[in-house]
Amino acid sequence: MSSHAVPAGAGHDETFDEHHWRSLGVDHMKLAFWTFLGSDCFFFGSLIGTYMYYRGQSLVGPYPRDVFDVNITSISTFLLLMSSFTMVLAVLGAKTGKRGMTLVNLALTAAMGSAFVAFQMYEFAHFYHAGLTLQGNLFGSTFYILTGFHGTHVAIGVLWLLLSMFWYGKGWIRGDEGNAIEVAGLYWHFVDIVWIVIFTVVYLMEFVA
Amino acid sequence: MSTAATTEVEHHADVHEEEDNSLWSWLTTVDHKRIGKLYMFSALIFFAMGGLEALFIRVQLMYPEQSEFISAQTYNEMFTMHATTMVFLAIMPLSAAFFNFLIPLQIGARDVAFPRMNALSYWLFLFGGIFLNVPIFLKLLGVVGVTPDGGWFGYANMTLSKYSPGMSIDFWILGLAILGNSSMMAGFNFITTILNLRAPGMTLFRMPIFTWMSLVVQFLIVMSFPMVTVGLLLMLFDRSFGTNFYFPPNGGDPLLWQHLFWLFGHPEVYILILPAMGIVSEVLPVFARKPLFGAPFVIFSGIMIGFVGFGVWSHHMFTTGLGPVADAAFSTTTMLIAVPTAVKIFNWIATMWGGKISFTLPNVYAITFVFLFTIGGLSGVMHASPPVDLQQQDSYFIVAHFHYVLVGGALMGLFSGITFYWPKMYGRKLPDGLGWIAWALFFAGINVTFFPMHFLGAMGMIRRSWQYPAGVGLEGYNLMATVGAFLIATGFAFFFVNLIRGLLGAGEKVGDDPWDAATLEWSMASPPPHYNFRKLPVVHSDRPLWDEKHEGGSPVSQAVIGKDAPAHVEMPPPSYWPLLLALFQGGFFAAFLIGGGGGKFDASAFGTQVMVQLVMGLGMLFTMFAWIREDARPR
Ligand code: HEM
Ligand SMILES: [Cu+2]
Numbered sequence: 029m030s031s032h033a034v035p036a037g038a039g040h041d042e043t044f045d046e047h048h049w050r051s052l053g054v055d056h057m058k059l060a061f062w063t064f065l066g067s068d069c070f071f072f073g074s075l076i077g078t079y080m081y082y083r084g085q086s087l088v089g090p091y092p093r094d095v096f097d098v099n100i101t102s103i104s105t106f107l108l109l110m111s112s113f114t115m116v117l118a119v120l121g122a123k124t125g126k127r128g129m130t131l132v133n134l135a136l137t138a139a140m141g142s143a144f145v146a147f148q149m150y151e152f153a154h155f156y157h158a159g160l161t162l163q164g165n166l167f168g169s170t171f172y173i174l175t176g177f178h179g180t181h182v183a184i185g186v187l188w189l190l191l192s193m194f195w196y197g198k199g200w201i202r203g204d205e206g207n208a209i210e211v212a213g214l215y216w217h218f219v220d221i222v223w224i225v226i227f228t229v230v231y232l233m234e235f236v237a
Numbered sequence: 238m239s240t241a242a243t244t245e246v247e248h249h250a251d252v253h254e255e256e257d258n259s260l261w262s263w264l265t266t267v268d269h270k271r272i273g274k275l276y277m278f279s280a281l282i283f284f285a286m287g288g289l290e291a292l293f294i295r296v297q298l299m300y301p302e303q304s305e306f307i308s309a310q311t312y313n314e315m316f317t318m319h320a321t322t323m324v325f326l327a328i329m330p331l332s333a334a335f336f337n338f339l340i341p342l343q344i345g346a347r348d349v350a351f352p353r354m355n356a357l358s359y360w361l362f363l364f365g366g367i368f369l370n371v372p373i374f375l376k377l378l379g380v381v382g383v384t385p386d387g388g389w390f391g392y393a394n395m396t397l398s399k400y401s402p403g404m405s406i407d408f409w410i411l412g413l414a415i416l417g418n419s420s421m422m423a424g425f426n427f428i429t430t431i432l433n434l435r436a437p438g439m440t441l442f443r444m445p446i447f448t449w450m451s452l453v454v455q456f457l458i459v460m461s462f463p464m465v466t467v468g469l470l471l472m473l474f475d476r477s478f479g480t481n482f483y484f485p486p487n488g489g490d491p492l493l494w495q496h497l498f499w500l501f502g503h504p505e506v507y508i509l510i511l512p513a514m515g516i517v518s519e520v521l522p523v524f525a526r527k528p529l530f531g532a533p534f535v536i537f538s539g540i541m542i543g544f545v546g547f548g549v550w551s552h553h554m555f556t557t558g559l560g561p562v563a564d565a566a567f568s569t570t571t572m573l574i575a576v577p578t579a580v581k582i583f584n585w586i587a588t589m590w591g592g593k594i595s596f597t598l599p600n601v602y603a604i605t606f607v608f609l610f611t612i613g614g615l616s617g618v619m620h621a622s623p624p625v626d627l628q629q630q631d632s633y634f635i636v637a638h639f640h641y642v643l644v645g646g647a648l649m650g651l652f653s654g655i656t657f658y659w660p661k662m663y664g665r666k667l668p669d670g671l672g673w674i675a676w677a678l679f680f681a682g683i684n685v686t687f688f689p690m691h692f693l694g695a696m697g698m699i700r701r702s703w704q705y706p707a708g709v710g711l712e713g714y715n716l717m718a719t720v721g722a723f724l725i726a727t728g729f730a731f732f733f734v735n736l737i738r739g740l741l742g743a744g745e746k747v748g749d750d751p752w753d754a755a756t757l758e759w760s761m762a763s764p765p766p767h768y769n770f771r772k773l774p775v776v777h778s779d780r781p782l783w784d785e786k787h788e789g790g791s792p793v794s795q796a797v798i799g800k801d802a803p804a805h806v807e808m809p810p811p812s813y814w815p816l817l818l819a820l821f822q823g824g825f826f827a828a829f830l831i832g833g834g835g836g837k838f839d840a841s842a843f844g845t846q847v848m849v850q851l852v853m854g855l856g857m858l859f860t861m862f863a864w865i866r867e868d869a870r871p872r
Pocket of ligand 2: 502503506549550552553
């Protein structure tokens with residue numbers, strides 16, 4: 029039973045800063061976000077797996093080569109890649125306390141992200157008019173679902189960047205500002221990397237053979 | 238106050254007398270212990286509903302060729318809702334109750350890493366559970382014709398609109414999506430908590446086994462739920478928007494659903510069992526008065542189970558004709574996974590071996606777990622062999638297998654946990670008398686119900702059949718199983734009444750550490766103050782409290798005097814944003830029913846759906862804004 033006394037000085041000394049104690053030494057938000065990204069890998073993994081499972085299985089057209097225009101998609105891919113670069117600069121700015129640099133680069137990143145989404149909307153409209161529908165064949169179903177969910181991720185990312193700008197600009201971020209921007213950056217890079225995989229699997233592979 | 242000596246057992250008894258118990262305080266709570274209790278009682282209520290559904294099934298099967306106690310349609314609905322409820326609304330949240338209540342106490346933390354997100358997980362779970370059950374009430378009111386009837390595995394293309402028109406499957410899909418959302422969020426939270434909030438000195442290998450098993454489970458959750466989420470999304474699109482993922486006429490393959498489902502489904506069975514294994518690993522050593530035998534083996538075998546668990550899914554698909562290579566591969570991995578499982582069983586037995594065992598109620602539940610789980614594990618290895626499984630698949634033999642592991646295993650382990658940790662939760666032991674009657678009824682009931690099912694399966698009785706022929710020898714065992722089901726139901730009634738009596742103040746008052754246990758959760762008052770630890774302990778071994786009491790180790794136990802937190806402790810204030818965010822999020826999901834519900838796309842209603850979802854989305858955005866602002870408040 030609890031018949032044991034607790035002597036003075038039990039435990040650690042009073043200087044121990046429990047509010048900043050992190051047994052892994054990482055920020056909570058960052059750690060949680062890494063696990064989320066790991067989880068999201070399985071989400072996209074399943075979608076990409078579905079695409080692969082049905083690749084070349086469509087019973088009727090249009091087939092990928094009938095509609096793809098790799099040049100256009102390469103431009104939007106390039107934009108997304110560049111936006112990762114500005115994202116790095118934004119994080120750097122936030123870490124070193126250069127507010128102007130952070131804000132400008134967040135804005136640039138959001139702009140390029142929006143451009144990517146706009147390209148995708150254009151592409152969807154274009155494909156749709158070329159006869160590729162969600163229902164028409166397996167290619168349509170798998171293509172729209174996979175790229176659509178990726179596009180949604182990008183759109184959410186843009187929203188996040190804009191909110192971060194607002195928040196950061198107002199000085200509302202509590203605690204480590206660099207960290208908060210860095211977490212947004214993690215998301216952004218992740219979405220970017222996923223796109224590289226999608227671009228390779230969905231577009232480029234059509235043109236290797 | 239750290240010098241106060243705590244000499245009386247009842248020392249902390251009235252620390253919590255003035256605790257705020259208003260409804261509002263529960264709706265806005267972010268305290269992990271309260272959220273744990275909410276999970277526990279919600280899960281037990283859902284368990285009772287799932288049990289009622291099981292009784293309908295068993296009464297229908299009591300006699301052969303019994304025409305219609307319930308119709309074939311109702312029968313399908315009953316087994317679907319029974320399994321879905323038991324898996325997602327009873328066992329998982331009951332485990333979550335312990336993740337919540339125990340993990341911060343075991344690792345020496347004041348709360349989880351994200352207390353408000355934790356509350357959000359609970360509310361989402363509750364809404365998802367209610368949402369799943371809405372069709373039952375709608376049917377009782379005569380509004381809809383059917384409730385979900387596609388089985389807990391929801392096999393396509395049976396669940397596509399062609400064969401399942403109406404809203405029922407849509408409720409099921411969206412309900413599972415909401416529940417998955419809740420579990421994944423809890424997963425991120427607990428992984429962060431366990432890795433990042435361990436008290437000084439609590440290295441990974443000093444963590445209690447329950448926390449370890451929980452950590453493995455959280456990884457399983459965050460890795461496996463996305464896959465079934467994708468599966469469900471594709472199904473929703475097939476049903477609502479006419480895509481072709483599982484629809485053969487346009488080239489779709491129903492097996493894709495089976496892959497996505499079982500890629501999640503097998504890890505899921507370990508999500509269901511590992512927490513119970515963790516609890517049993519805490520209980521057995523305490524009552525054997527020995528440390529857990531080979532604790533590192535128990536930990537590593539848990540990790541191994543988690544890993545290999547992702548590579549065995551196709552043992553649920555042997556009969557679909559995947560081909561000899563795939564069958565051989567999955568058969569091998571399935572037999573492999575039985576090894577770490579057996580390692581654990583040997584560890585538990587070795588823990589008891591030569592110990593001074595006291596047969597208290599929690600301990601007897603734990604021993605029951607070991608015994609019944611072993612039976613279920615043995616039948617599991619049998620259908621790891623494809624030729625054997627070809628005979629057993631979809632027969633009552635499988636039903637016997639998974640009920641031994643789930644009811645005899647997971648549930649008994651969790652009940653061991655409830656009886657073991659009740660004194661910590663409420664400061665009193667559960668009254669023993671009713672508790673023993675309940676246990677006896679469970680033990681008898683489980684065996685009387687599920688053991689005969691092995692024979693029924695071997696004789697060829699098909700799972701999910703609404704009727705069965707007379708005169709082929711199935712009568713006796715079926716009658717027996719039905720009698721057993723009523724024994725279990727009576728047992729649960731006693732168990733539940735006992736808990737209610739406990740809540741109302743029955744049971745012997747106890748001190749901080751009534752079982753003379755070894756780990757940190759027993760080092761503070763029962764029930765713990767909301768800040769848990771007056772001072773975060775410094776840990777020097779994997780049995781810190783035991784070492785303090787019996788080995789002259791450095792002290793970790795807490796003198797708690799008074800209700801208020803010590804000055805240096807900052808606890809997160811209550812918040813209503815989690816509840817609101819859950820409402821908006823739930824509403825967003827539910828709105829899919831407007832345009833796409835009923836298995837067909839309704840263009841005119843789709844506009845309404847988008848409007849509703851826009852409103853819900855804005856609500857979510859606003860709530861998140863407020864949420865962050867609340868955080869940003871100067872303190
Ligand atoms: C020794 C470890 C285990 C092995 C080797 C094993 C093996 C199997 C196999 C091969 C099947 C497929 C049988 C068929 O449908 O033909 C199966 C089904 C099942 N197992 Fe296990 N199992 C094990 C442990 C568990 C545990 C721990 C649980 C849950 C706590 C569990 C729950 C289930 C369930 C629910 C099903 C039926 C799924 C369904 O068709 O609806 N098993 N098991
Ligand atoms: Cu399995």
